Amino acid sequence: MLRRNIKSTRSFSITASLGKWTEIPLAPPDKILGISEAYNKDSNNKKINLGVGAYRDNFGKPIIFPSVKKAEVLLLEKETEKEYTPIIGSKNFQNLVKNFIFNNSGKDPNGEKLINEGRIVTSQTISGTGSLRVIADFFNRFYSSKKIIVPKPTWANHIAVLKDAGLEPSFYEYYNTSINGLDYEKLIESIKSVDNETIILLHACCHNPTGMDLTNEQWDEVLNIIIEKNLYPMVDMAYQGFSSGDPYKDIEVIRKLNKLVVDGKIKSYSLCQSFAKNMGLYGERTGSISIITESAEQSQSIESQLKKLIRPMYSSPPIHGSKIVETIFSNEELLNQWLTELNEVVGRLNTVRTKLFEKLDGSIYNWDHLNKQRGMFIYTGLSQEQVIKLRNEYSVYATEDGRFSISGVNDDNVDYLADAMNKVIKESK
Amino acid sequence: MNYFPEIKELPPDPLFGLKARYTKDSRSDKVDLGIGAYRDNNGKPWILPAVKLAEKKLINDDSYNHEYLPIEGYKDFVVNAGKIIIGEESVAIKEDRIVSQQSLSGTGALHLVGKFLKDFYHNKTAKIYLSKPTWANHNQIFTSLGFEVDNYPYWDNDNKSLDLQGFLKAIEDAPQGSIFLLHACAHNPTGLDPTEDQWLQILNKLSEKDHLPLFDSAYQGFASGNLEKDSFSIRTAVDKKIFKAPILICQSFAKNCGMYGERVGAVHVIPSETNEKLNNAIASQLKKIIRSEISNPPAYGAKIVATILNDKELFNQWQEDLTTMSSRINKMRLKLRELLINLQTPGTWDHIVNQTGMFSFTGLNPDMVKRLEEKHGIYMVGSGRASVAGLNDGNVEKVANAFDEVVRFYAKSKL
Numbered sequence: 001m002l003r004r005n006i007k008s009t010r011s012f013s014i015t016a017s018l019g020k021w022t023e024i025p026l027a028p029p030d031k032i033l034g035i036s037e038a039y040n041k042d043s044n045n046k047k048i049n050l051g052v053g054a055y056r057d058n059f060g061k062p063i064i065f066p067s068v069k070k071a072e073v074l075l076l077e078k079e080t081e082k083e084y085t086p087i088i089g090s091k092n093f094q095n096l097v098k099n100f101i102f103n104n105s106g107k108d109p110n111g112e113k114l115i116n117e118g119r120i121v122t123s124q125t126i127s128g129t130g131s132l133r134v135i136a137d138f139f140n141r142f143y144s145s146k147k148i149i150v151p152k153p154t155w156a157n158h159i160a161v162l163k164d165a166g167l168e169p170s171f172y173e174y175y176n177t178s179i180n181g182l183d184y185e186k187l188i189e190s191i192k193s194v195d196n197e198t199i200i201l202l203h204a205c206c207h208n209p210t211g212m213d214l215t216n217e218q219w220d221e222v223l224n225i226i227i228e229k230n231l232y233p234m235v236d237m238a239y240q241g242f243s244s245g246d247p248y249k250d251i252e253v254i255r256k257l258n259k260l261v262v263d264g265k266i267k268s269y270s271l272c273q274s275f276a277k278n279m280g281l282y283g284e285r286t287g288s289i290s291i292i293t294e295s296a297e298q299s300q301s302i303e304s305q306l307k308k309l310i311r312p313m314y315s316s317p318p319i320h321g322s323k324i325v326e327t328i329f330s331n332e333e334l335l336n337q338w339l340t341e342l343n344e345v346v347g348r349l350n351t352v353r354t355k356l357f358e359k360l361d362g363s364i365y366n367w368d369h370l371n372k373q374r375g376m377f378i379y380t381g382l383s384q385e386q387v388i389k390l391r392n393e394y395s396v397y398a399t400e401d402g403r404f405s406i407s408g409v410n411d412d413n414v415d416y417l418a419d420a421m422n423k424v425i426k427e428s429k
Numbered sequence: 430m431n432y433f434p435e436i437k438e439l440p441p442d443p444l445f446g447l448k449a450r451y452t453k454d455s456r457s458d459k460v461d462l463g464i465g466a467y468r469d470n471n472g473k474p475w476i477l478p479a480v481k482l483a484e485k486k487l488i489n490d491d492s493y494n495h496e497y498l499p500i501e502g503y504k505d506f507v508v509n510a511g512k513i514i515i516g517e518e519s520v521a522i523k524e525d526r527i528v529s530q531q532s533l534s535g536t537g538a539l540h541l542v543g544k545f546l547k548d549f550y551h552n553k554t555a556k557i558y559l560s561k562p563t564w565a566n567h568n569q570i571f572t573s574l575g576f577e578v579d580n581y582p583y584w585d586n587d588n589k590s591l592d593l594q595g596f597l598k599a600i601e602d603a604p605q606g607s608i609f610l611l612h613a614c615a616h617n618p619t620g621l622d623p624t625e626d627q628w629l630q631i632l633n634k635l636s637e638k639d640h641l642p643l644f645d646s647a648y649q650g651f652a653s654g655n656l657e658k659d660s661f662s663i664r665t666a667v668d669k670k671i672f673k674a675p676i677l678i679c680q681s682f683a684k685n686c687g688m689y690g691e692r693v694g695a696v697h698v699i700p701s702e703t704n705e706k707l708n709n710a711i712a713s714q715l716k717k718i719i720r721s722e723i724s725n726p727p728a729y730g731a732k733i734v735a736t737i738l739n740d741k742e743l744f745n746q747w748q749e750d751l752t753t754m755s756s757r758i759n760k761m762r763l764k765l766r767e768l769l770i771n772l773q774t775p776g777t778w779d780h781i782v783n784q785t786g787m788f789s790f791t792g793l794n795p796d797m798v799k800r801l802e803e804k805h806g807i808y809m810v811g812s813g814r815a816s817v818a819g820l821n822d823g824n825v826e827k828v829a830n831a832f833d834e835v836v837r838f839y840a841k842s843k844l
């Protein structure tokens with residue numbers, strides 16, 4: 001895209017003059033960042049930031065999970081080197097991810113079988129984004145189709161990441177804003193209409209931005225179409241644990257896929273996974289990709305090709321976050337502590353969600369969808385004008401698609417927020 | 430159906446393969462001269478005292494958290510990293526001509542710069558010229574982005590010195606507006622750097638041909654122990670204002686902070702004229718690339734480096750640590766040469782002490798290297814590059830004796 005926008009005579013050297021230099025166009029700023037900047041400048045002491053996708057406690061502050069902090073203190077005491085980790089991360093990290101997710105820590109015999117047969121290749125990556133990026137590059141090189149479908153709407157960065165790696169993303173129907181719910185019929189219809197072998201991106205849980213996930217039965221039906229049409233499932237799991245509060249429960253779709261592979265109904269699928277949200281390791285960039293392969297032999301080839309892709313991009317992934325993860329998983333007490341803390345975090349989000357729901361005026365707008373949505377966000381269904389009005393008149397900052405990050409809501413501001421939302425809705429009637 | 434029909438298993442990356450063989454070797458006196466990481470005199474990895482102190486300070490600070498960094502990186506880090514490399518008083522800083530973006534260490538910086546050049550450099554057919562030899566990854570970094578890569582002569586094997594004339598001629602012969610990748614200091618793998626006078630000739634010639642200088646600075650402070658001295662080439666290029674082309678810098682803190690695995694680095698773009706609009710455009714395009722590849726760079730390492738650069742005491746400690754590392758390595762260079770001379774090993778060995786940084790290009794040939802590994806349990810890459818950091822008081826004699834044995838063995842067989 002960019003390239004076409006730029007005149008071919010443009011120069012990034014001075015043989016040319018200043019004028020030609022400036023033909024590097026200004027790339028558009030990141031939307032969410034813009035919201036935070038505007039929020040920071042606002043002097044209203046009632047202002048609320050509902051833009052950021054990071055957890056805030058009941059006082060509106062970022063937290064470090066105490067289990068994570070403990071792991072860091074342990075590291076500070078014990079760490080004796082900061083050497084390069086291998087290109088795809090340490091074996092220990094890879095194994096722990098496999099066991100945690102695919103074997104569900106001893107609860108998924110199908111996943112266990114795949115692990116034992118050497119049919120899962122795992123690589124540490126630069127958090128969820130980096131895993132999407134590397135897998136997209138990999139598909140671009142080795143998969144039969146470059147077409148990939150993503151739900152409409154989806155995480156703002158999906159399209160850019162996939163396109164940049166050379167894939168051709170398009171949308172499948174997912175959500176209907178006029179009913180504030182899944183558009184399930186259209187979803188099925190649109191998946192059925194794509195070319196065979198197309199890659200399909202599935203949000204494992206806590207769909208971003210709508211918070212609306214498929215039911216168990218709906219998953220089965222979608223997976224059947226995937227089998228019939230030989231689509232390639234690529235699961236994006238950025239919020240494991242944020243639906244139920246329990247990371248072992250939030251991976252139903254992984255369990256279903258493992259079973260399909262073991263039953264021979266599908267041969268391969270991939271997972272992009274992130275510890276950004278569920279361990280609060282956002283900035284440490286800790287995540288992974290896993291590819292379920294057709295054989296142990298193919299695993300070796302795939303692993304070698306992943307290394308070849310990653311080595312010229314960044315050589316090896318950053319160790320601080322992965323060492324924290326390894327420390328937590330190697331210590332049962334810390335692991336249980338983390339699970340409890342994650343449960344509390346999700347509990348708070350659900351509590352404020354309910355509070356907000358109770359304070360919103362259901363007689364002027366049907367808010368039932370709030371209680372069906374899961375994860376860090378609520379997809380309000382408010383129009384762009386209403387969101388702008390909230391910002392300009394009430395200092396409530398959110399993205400213009402009406403997505404609110406619930407962690408920005410707390411006991412101190414929930415009344416103010418509900419009141420502002422009620423007013424804005426009333427005024428636009 | 431086979432989902433990935435074309436896929437083939439590749440041979441392991443040579444360095445990683447070397448490490449695997451070393452690990453498997455059960456000889457108790459084996460020596461690893463392959464690894465590109467510092468070892469102390471006991472052969473152990475070393476966390477710099479400055480780094481440990483900074484970590485303690487950082488994680489006990491009330492404002493410490495794991496939030497996402499902005500796409501451009503941790504501000505305190507990128508700004509100060511720029512000052513470290515071009516000098517706080519640099520004319521480019523005074524004239525507001527530096528755009529900085531945090532990257533995934535040196536490799537990530539080279540990849541980012543490569544991608545940026547691919548999209549925006551005016552000379553669409555420009556080749557990238559790499560020194561011959563160079564760091565093994567350079568070639569793939571640029572070819573994977575679609576660049577055509579070429580070489581300029583660098584190492585004169587006969588004289589074990591810089592092939593300056595060949596270098597200058599390659600600059601002269603390259604089409605106007607080519608891209609030249611320059612090792613800012615501690616050239617990898619040869620350890621041989623141009624003298625200050627030679628740098629002046631090289632830089633002048635590059636600017637005459639309007640080539641674009643792309644500096645790879647992976648060892649600042651590691652070569653001489655002195656940050657300023659080790660950035661002579663870059664500072665000269667910036668200060669002399671001889672380049673019409675922008676100057677690009679890829680900076681890594683992997684080696685000089687001993688934080689290999691934390692992936693701390695930066696890209697600095699220095700246009701030749703002040704132009705705020707252009708700066709903003711460059712910054713925005715760098716961010717766009719980062720956003721679609723990794724969203725935002727890793728926080729921890731950058732915060733550690735920022736903590737060191739911002740605290741006078743920690744900064745002084747870091748300077749001391751740099752001296753500790755570089756002087757230990759220099760001591761090993763001297764020792765190895767002395768031992769080889771005493772053994773009257775055929776050949777000259779002065780180049781070992783004339784080289785700087787982590788590596789020495791020993792001049793041993795692939796057969797000798799192979800014999801070193803098989804017969805003596807000494808591991809180094811086939812090019813004859815030895816990581817001097819792998820030497821210590823406990824193994825240097827063994828290494829010297831082994832060098833002597835393999836050199837004589839092959840010298841004999843020639844007769």
Ligand SMILES: Cc1ncc(COP(=O)(O)O)c(C=O)c1O
Nearest residue numbers: 127128129155208238274276724
């Ligand atoms: C759906 C989805 N996928 C992936 C990511 C990637 O996050 P990160 O790169 O921080 O792990 C996010 C983050 O917001 C997300 O919402």
Ligand SMILES: Cc1ncc(COP(=O)(O)O)c(C=O)c1O
Nearest residue numbers: 315534535536564617647681683
């Ligand atoms: C010449 C050179 N450039 C760049 C790098 C990049 O290293 P890193 O990505 O670890 O910063 C290295 C590392 O060995 C190197 O030797």
